[in-house]
Amino acid sequence: MPTLLRLATAGSVDDGKSTLVGRLLYDSKSVLADQFDAVERVSRDRGLESADLALLTDGLRSEREQGITIDVAYRYFATAERSFILADCPGHVQYTRNTVTGASTADVVVLLVDVRKGVQEQTRRHLAVASLLRVPHVLVVVNKVDLVDYDEATYDQVAAQVQQTASSLGLSDVTTVPVSALVGDNVVEPSGRMPWYTGPTVLGLLERIEAVGAPHSEPLRFPVQLVIRPQSAADERFRDYRGYAGQIASGLVRVGDEVTVLPSGRTSTVAGIDTADGELTEAFAPQSVTLRLDDDVDISRGDLIVTSRSVPAVTQDVEGTVAWLAEHRLVPRTKVLLKHGTRTVQAMVQAIGGRLDLDEARLRAADSLELNDIGHVTLRLASGIAAEEYLHSRAGGSFLLVDAQEGTTLAAGMVGDALLATAAP
Incomplete structure (x- = not known):
């Protein structure tokens, strides 16, 4: 039976992420005939000469009409080598919260970068999320190389930017691939237009990437x-x-x-x-x-x-990193509910230790967190939880902060000093 790989796609607006996913599904023969027929009909109605493969991933009519993707859409496909669960995350800055959701269970993040723009704010933000969530692998797809005449020097410059940014955020397993998702270069089939690139395609890499370790490799x-x-x-x-x-x-x-x-x-x-x-x-x-x-x-x-061979300590004091997902600010002494596994306890924000500056990849002093900020917090709980360092256990080290009155999710959190370790001094 083919092994299962969980991947999350992310990227800035108009980097071609939906087109890449559509091309990946279509060229790997993972699209049903009636689905493709529907895409062709919509494409013709828009006056396009060929099928817009991005429509394969934009599942909601309202978002198609606006030309944007606003939710996390899950897709399932398989090749002879392995099966895939793909979380397609939106690119707009205000939906970084969805990227956190999609990447939280991923074995690999596939991050799109427009070769003409290079590393943008959202690129740094998505790389920071991948680092904080300890995603094992990051694949950066440098897209739209057809628009720079498949120039090797332009690609090399962007690839160097990616590696420099990733290194500053503590990421080590980062691979880049030059791609034209629109044409199909190096997505599923190798491109004949880039003789200077001899590496694997996007699908080739995804078929070879090692998934997260055996299910029983961690303590019960x-x-x-x-x-x-x-x-x-x-x-x-x-x-x-x-x-x-x-x-x-x-x-x-x-x-x-x-x-x-x-x-x-x-x-x-x-x-x-x-x-x-x-x-x-x-x-x-x-x-x-x-x-x-x-x-x-x-x-x-x-x-x-x-x-009983590995019993985590129960504590009422939790220090960790949160990705703040709410419209209103987080300030000290805010009362919330903390959900850890199936356990939900009352909690108070004792202190905010700082906010991650994505431009300089360092922790800066902050007395509050805004929507999409990534920051370090200290929490005091009304009763104890078996909190573990997220660095060592995704299951034991993750938590949610929830609004006690409305029941809405306020933040995704990771126990420990992941942010302090990631951010440069």
């Missing part, structure tokens, strides 16, 4: 979503049933494993692993299962079951 983290106790079960075997349902966030669990429940710290042994298809002897991320334990432990939604 199992956030409890639901406690199952069928009080009126017809079968008397299930009348005393007590199971803890959820999705394994990381790691591997086997029957007989010793586990610890947080925040209580109580320990027990896994007695059984149940699914809708029957019992298992072992399960791993990201499977959804129900665990049964040997002991009658007091467990509720929001608790975390972990392997």
Whole structure:
């Protein structure tokens, strides 16, 4: 079975991201005939001589009418080598929040850069997001090389800008490819117009990039979503049933494993692993299962079951980086809800440690955060969570800040000093 790769695309406005994704889908034969027919009809109605492949990704009629993409659109396609889940993120500055969403689970970020413009503010912002989210790989597609007559020196200049910016943000695995998404050069098939480029195509790179490590390579983290106790079960075997349902966030669990429940710290042994298809002897991320334990432990939604061999500390003080996603400002002493896994607790912003200056890739003093700012904050929680450094655990180190009255998401956060480590002194 082909391996699965999760990728997120991003780029500044008019860099050709939608065209690249459309070309990738079309040239890899991942577009149904009726979909392409619809694109051809719309293209003809607009007076175009050929199909506008960007329409394959602009799924909402209203955004097509405005000529912009405003949501995160997910696409699924496959080649003989592997399967792909693609999160197509918008390019406008005001929608950087969507880029955070799309990149949070990605194995690779595919970032578009117009060869005529070089590195822009949004380029730096997207590279900063990739660095903060610890995305393993970044592929920078230097697009529209046909508009500079496939000039090698122009491409080399932009590629050097990309590498310099990426290095200042602490990114090491960054690859650049010269492309014309409109014509199809180096997207799926190699271009005959750039003899000076002998590297792989965009699809060739995506088929070879290594995905995130094995699901069981990290310690077990199992956030409890639901406690199952069928009080009126017809079968008397299930009348005393007590199971803890959820999705394994990381790691591997086997029957007989010793586990610890947080925040209580109580320990027990896994007695059984149940699914809708029957019992298992072992399960791993990201499977959804129900665990049964040997002991009658007091467990509720929001608790975390972990392997007793690796128990994270429970804390009420969290320091981390946030991408602020709300229209209003974040200031100290703001009261919010913090969601970590399935656990939601009250929290207060104790201090704002600074804001990332994207032009100079350094942390600058700030007493508030505005929409799309990336900053360092200190939080005090009403009750403890098993927070882990995001650098070591995406599952244990990520959190959301939520408006307590409206229930809207205010920020995406990462536990630890990722921003301090990323930003130059």
